[in-house]
Amino acid sequence: MQTFVALFLAVIASPTIASNVVDLDKSNFDNYVNGDKFAFVEFYAPWCGHCKNLAPAYEEVGDAFANIEGVLIAKVDADSERDLGSRFGVSGFPTLKYFSKGSTSAEDYSGGRTADDIVTFINGKASTAARVKKAATTVLDLDTANFDKFVKDSSKNVLVEFYAPWCGHCKALTPKYEKVAQTFKNEPECVVARLDADGHRDIGEKYGVSGFPTIKFFPKDNKDGEDYSGGRETSDFITFLNDKCGTHRVEGGGLDSSAGLIDELNVLAQKFMAEEENRAAILEEAGKVASEHSSPKDANYYVKVMEKIREKGSDFPTTESARLEKILGGAVSANKADEFGKRKNILGQFTV
Known part of the structure; x- marks a missing residue:
């Protein structure tokens, strides 16, 4: 019976943990902030806008020290636990205080409010090497x-x-x-x-x-x-x-239907398809335009398509476009996707 009672009391006295930030109140504060380790404590109010804004960063701080034995990251609802707030001179929210190892006397923290700021501060005070875990980002x-x-x-x-x-x-x-x-x-x-x-x-x-x-x-x-x-x-x-x-991106990173297109060569492409008897002269003209263009890779592809059409016939743009579409449906690198996307746009100028 005594064992059951002891277990029950231990359970109700245990702190509630939100991620890796420990919730403290008058029943457990002195058990946790007792000088055994470095403690960093936020005194907050649930209705406080600045506290809500700090919350995500403070959770990151808790996560950073989750596996470091010598540091406690905690918080106190000082609106409900007013005696604790008064005891430590809390007059506004959020108030951040720290307790050095070996001491139960609070010191004010007045540094920056980012997770990196707080973690850097604690590392300096507690001689730890915690790091904020950054979410993957492209920015x-x-x-x-x-x-x-x-x-x-x-x-x-x-x-x-x-x-x-x-x-x-x-x-x-x-x-x-x-x-x-x-x-x-x-x-x-x-x-x-x-x-x-x-x-x-x-x-x-x-x-x-x-x-x-x-x-x-x-x-x-x-x-x-x-x-x-x-x-x-x-x-x-x-x-x-x-x-x-001067780019042609659509949301997600793809290219729009105008990427790679060159107005002067679009005109020659359509003329090339319409005037079969003049294709040699049009190809020569396209070659001159391509040799002087600021986007030589795209410009030269117009010339290549004209040469392929003379070699393989007028269906080449359609069959080649279908082949590229099939490739793009699989796993290709971003650079290849851009290259093939531009080629499909150019091929489209020969099929209108």
């Missing part, structure tokens, strides 16, 4: 070390979101912005990037960032940056970047 993350390298590169057009981790509008934009980055991942001269301008305020101030998210575009010929004032839907960004970068 280029900028910081002090690499901002100029990418943004000021005159060979690149760069779209930059200046955000704050606690910003609700930024969080809402994240999945849409990720789709934009995914769409342009195979365009090395069209970069989709972001900067935590709350954690890197010097850079944000340099570019006049006063609210979040602020989006700026840095084209190849203007590294002072231009304000982006368009819509915030994925399609808005894609339209903008296609216009500025």
Whole structure:
């Protein structure tokens, strides 16, 4: 009977764990924050907007220290546990405090509110080496070390979101912005990037960032940056970047039906099909245009198709297009998908 009672009391005294952040209250606080380990504690209120904004980052902190014995990441609902809040001088939410190993006296934490900021701070205090587990992303993350390298590169057009981790509008934009980055991942001269301008305020101030998210575009010929004032839907960004970068992307990373096409050679392709008796002269003319064009690979494919038609007959564009369609239905690299997509568009000019 005593064993059962002891087990029951142990269960009801155990903390509730949300991910790897321990929920503390007056019944267990002193059992956990007792000097045995370094403790980092958030005093929050459920109705507090700033607390809600901090929550995802704080969960990442808990995850970072999940397998490190010497560190406790915890939180207290100080609106319900007002005695604990008063005991530690909590007057606003969220309040972050830490307790060094060997001490039960709280010290104020006044650093940044990103997961990286907090983890870096704890590592320094507790002599640990935890790291925030980053979700996979296609968006280029900028910081002090690499901002100029990418943004000021005159060979690149760069779209930059200046955000704050606690910003609700930024969080809402994240999945849409990720789709934009995914769409342009195979365009090395069209970069989709972001900067935590709350954690890197010097850079944000340099570019006049006063609210979040602020989006700026840095084209190849203007590294002072231009304000982006368009819509915030994925399609808005894609339209903008296609216009500025001269690209032909559709959401997901594919190419639209105009990719690879060259107006002057489109006219010659249609003329080539209509005037069979003049094909030799038209092929020669196409060769001259291709030799001087700024997109020689695409231009030369028009010439190649004309040569194949003379060799194999007028059905070549149709049969070749079907072959490429079959290949594209399988597993091909992004570069090959782009190449074959452009070829299909060009072949289409010979079948109209």
